[in-house]
Amino acid sequence: xxxxxxDKEAASVSNRLAAALHAIGTLVFIPALMLLVGVDVVLRYFxxxxxxxxxxxxxxxxxxxFLCSLPSATVTGHHVRMELFxxxxxxxxxxxxxxVSALGGLSLSLLLTYQSIVSAWEMYRFDERPVYLDVPxxxxxxxxxxxxxxxxxxxxxxxxxxxxxxxxAPPAL
Amino acid sequence: MELLTLGVIGVIVxxxxxxxxxxxxxxxxxVGAGGNVLLMGLAPTAAQVGLITWENGSxxxxxxxxxxxxxxxxxxxxxxxxDLYDCVYKWFGRxxxxxxxxxxxxxxxxxxxxxxxxxxxxxxxxxVMPEMRKCGYHPRLAAGSVAAGGTxxxxxxxxxxxxxxxVWTETSIGKLFIAGIIPGLILTSAFIALITVRSMLxxxxxxxxxxxxxxxxxxxxxxxxxxLAVFLLVIGGIYGGIFTATEAAAIGAIGVMxxxxxxxxxxWKALKLSLSEAGHTSGMIFIIIIGGVLVSRFLVQTGLxxxxxxxxxxxxxxxxxxxxxxxxxxxxxxxxLDTMGTLILTLPFVMxxxxxLGIDPVxxxxxxxxxxxxxxxxxxxxxxxxxxxxxxxEVDVMEIFRGCYPFVAVMIxxxxxxxxxxxxxxxxxxxMGK
Numbered sequence: 001x002x003x004x005x006x007d008k009e010a011a012s013v014s015n016r017l018a019a020a021l022h023a024i025g026t027l028v029f030i031p032a033l034m035l036l037v038g039v040d041v042v043l044r045y046f047x048x049x050x051x052x053x054x055x056x057x058x059x060x061x062x063x064x065x066f067l068c069s070l071p072s073a074t075v076t077g078h079h080v081r082m083e084l085f086x087x088x089x090x091x092x093x094x095x096x097x098x099x100v101s102a103l104g105g106l107s108l109s110l111l112l113t114y115q116s117i118v119s120a121w122e123m124y125r126f127d128e129r130p131v132y133l134d135v136p137x138x139x140x141x142x143x144x145x146x147x148x149x150x151x152x153x154x155x156x157x158x159x160x161x162x163x164x165x166x167x168x169a170p171p172a173l
Numbered sequence: 174m175e176l177l178t179l180g181v182i183g184v185i186v187x188x189x190x191x192x193x194x195x196x197x198x199x200x201x202x203x204v205g206a207g208g209n210v211l212l213m214g215l216a217p218t219a220a221q222v223g224l225i226t227w228e229n230g231s232x233x234x235x236x237x238x239x240x241x242x243x244x245x246x247x248x249x250x251x252x253x254x255x256d257l258y259d260c261v262y263k264w265f266g267r268x269x270x271x272x273x274x275x276x277x278x279x280x281x282x283x284x285x286x287x288x289x290x291x292x293x294x295x296x297x298x299x300x301v302m303p304e305m306r307k308c309g310y311h312p313r314l315a316a317g318s319v320a321a322g323g324t325x326x327x328x329x330x331x332x333x334x335x336x337x338x339x340v341w342t343e344t345s346i347g348k349l350f351i352a353g354i355i356p357g358l359i360l361t362s363a364f365i366a367l368i369t370v371r372s373m374l375x376x377x378x379x380x381x382x383x384x385x386x387x388x389x390x391x392x393x394x395x396x397x398x399x400x401l402a403v404f405l406l407v408i409g410g411i412y413g414g415i416f417t418a419t420e421a422a423a424i425g426a427i428g429v430m431x432x433x434x435x436x437x438x439x440x441w442k443a444l445k446l447s448l449s450e451a452g453h454t455s456g457m458i459f460i461i462i463i464g465g466v467l468v469s470r471f472l473v474q475t476g477l478x479x480x481x482x483x484x485x486x487x488x489x490x491x492x493x494x495x496x497x498x499x500x501x502x503x504x505x506x507x508x509x510l511d512t513m514g515t516l517i518l519t520l521p522f523v524m525x526x527x528x529x530l531g532i533d534p535v536x537x538x539x540x541x542x543x544x545x546x547x548x549x550x551x552x553x554x555x556x557x558x559x560x561x562x563x564x565x566x567e568v569d570v571m572e573i574f575r576g577c578y579p580f581v582a583v584m585i586x587x588x589x590x591x592x593x594x595x596x597x598x599x600x601x602x603x604x605m606g607k
Contacts, residue, residue, distance in 0.1 A: 025452055026448040026451065026452035027445065030239055030240075030451060030452065033236060033239065033240065033423070034240055034426050034427060036423075037236060037240070037422070037423035038424060038427050041420045055233050058233055058236055059231030059232065060231060062231055062232070062233075062235060062239070063227065063231040066230045066459040067230065067459075069452035069453055069455055069459075070456040070459055070460065072452070072453065073452075073455075073456030073457050073460075074456070074460075076453065078454065078456065079196030079197070079198060079199070079460065080196065080197050080198065080511060080513045080514050080517075081191075081194055081196045081197060081514075082192060082194065082509060084509055084554060085193075085194070086193060086194025087194075089194075096193075097193040097194050097195075100190065101190070101193060101194060101195040104190060104195055104200065104203040105196075105199050107207075108202050108206055108222075111206060111222050112222055114219055115219040115220060115223030116223060116226075118219075118223075119223050144223075144226065144230075
């Protein structure tokens with residue numbers, strides 16, 4: 001029986017966390033979003049009593065859905081990419097292409113992680129909240145930082161251990 | 174370094190990264206952020222990246238994206254639109270090439286509730302291809318009609334590509350949906366006419382199907398009810414001014430759940446799968462939007478976009494000339510990129526030119542959607558063709574592509590028709606809510 005190497009173990013833990021985040025984001029927040037907008041429509045048309053905070057809440061729920069699914073979409077290869085030429089590369093060319101992709105993704109994720117942490121701290125310090133909803137903004141910025149940090153780990157891993165196969169999920173659309 | 178030169182280098186780097194296989198959204202975001210670091214410095218760029226992510230991620234208009242995707246996937250996984258085939262076959266099966274006509278019409282009906290081309294091909298292909306094989310249909314006509322028919326799903330509302338276009342260009346998604354109805358019907362009719370005429374000229378291509386009695390035809394109509402109910406709820410609500418597109422997405426998703434539950438087809442597995450796939454697609458869209466906004470802002474700052482607009486305006490070829498050039502551009506890009514990739518890459522450059530020339534953004538949204546559909550059936554990356562090849566591996570990929578060519582010609586002909594008569598697109602959205 002072969003023992004998993006530390007990098008594989010780290011990747012596996014990271015992938016499982018991304019999957020868990022994705023499950024929460026989709027099973028909890030998409031239905032919540034659907035219900036919120038649906039209930040708001042019913043309240044507006046049948047009771048003339050729309051929810052004043054529905055736009056604020058909807059926006060934050062949507063942001064959470066996006067952020068929760070982004071790491072899993074990246075890990076499972078759901079992103080749109082042009083594979084026409086990439087799939088024809090081999091050896092060094094493929095390694096360079098992978099490294100460039102990983103570096104690009106890593107630098108962007110680092111930038112987003114840094115900024116999300118800074119923003120979360122500032123939002124906490126100034127107790128920033130939406131106009132019509134009494135919920136602090138900073139937890140959402142923390143989710144953004146966590147999501148970006150997942151991407152950092154993913155791209156860092158890809159930089160160290162180039163992918164043996166192209167993760168390409170079948171497109172849903 | 175001159176700003177314009179920096180912009181040109183940015184575009185070259187972006188293309189190189191995309192060709193190297195980097196996810197397109199990330200390539201755009203990387204170039205946009207990298208360029209802005211050079212222009213403004215690291216700290217302001219980081220703030221810009223954070224702000225763009227936050228603002229776009231919490232954009233209320235974008236709520237329609239995950240909800241329409243979820244609705245379409247739920248229709249697909251619960252199979253509530255699969256009954257369409259039986260009804261359409263009983264009405265159209267007797268025509269020359271009846272099964273191919275049925276496939277096209279079913280794809281159009283499927284598109285009216287899913288907006289997913291892949292789902293349409295996967296569902297309709299699995300039902301129709303074995304039947305057509307049994308009836309001796311020519312593989313090119315059989316496969317071409319299903320693969321090309323699938324493209325109708327992204328033109329007939331609700332359309333996912335139109336949501337993305339609407340959010341990006343700040344065009345009303347509701348108007349875009351309504352604008353897609355007449356071109357969608359024209360294209361469906363044109364496909365059906367093509368199949369019928371070809372089968373009449375050469376009956377060996379697509380033999381007629383069996384004759385059904387009026388009783389059988391009329392009783393099959395009830396199978397239209399679930400699809401029709403969902404379509405009328407969503408599109409009727411938008412057209413009547415009752416819902417916004419975002420609200421229609423939520424109501425439509427709830428409606429599909431109710432219909433599926435009533436039909437006894439709502440399972441936890443279908444629900445979970447639909448939610449999960451909707452989440453993944455949403456995550457993919459998210460990075461595309463961020464990347465697109467970042468690179469657009471960078472290009473505007475370098476002056477490349479305004480320079481491009483000025484250059485094209487000074488060419489003196491007018492709106493028609495630009496549209497003809499765009500047809501060529503989209504045909505070429507369609508051979509290299511899929512639908513989403515083509516849309517994201519072109520809009521930052523094309524949209525300012527289109528607006529400068531006074532082309533209606535709603536009309537252009539329909540034009541772009543049809544041109545982008547071509548990417549689904551043109552080699553070497555035509556996604557619909559590969560999906561169909563998975564379902565019917567006995568038909569060679571190149572044979573399917575060849576089967577699609579007549580339909581591609583029809584699509585381009587319809588684009589010319591819409592250019593000649595823009596009111597075919599604009600009449601319905603202009604009469605909305607009246």
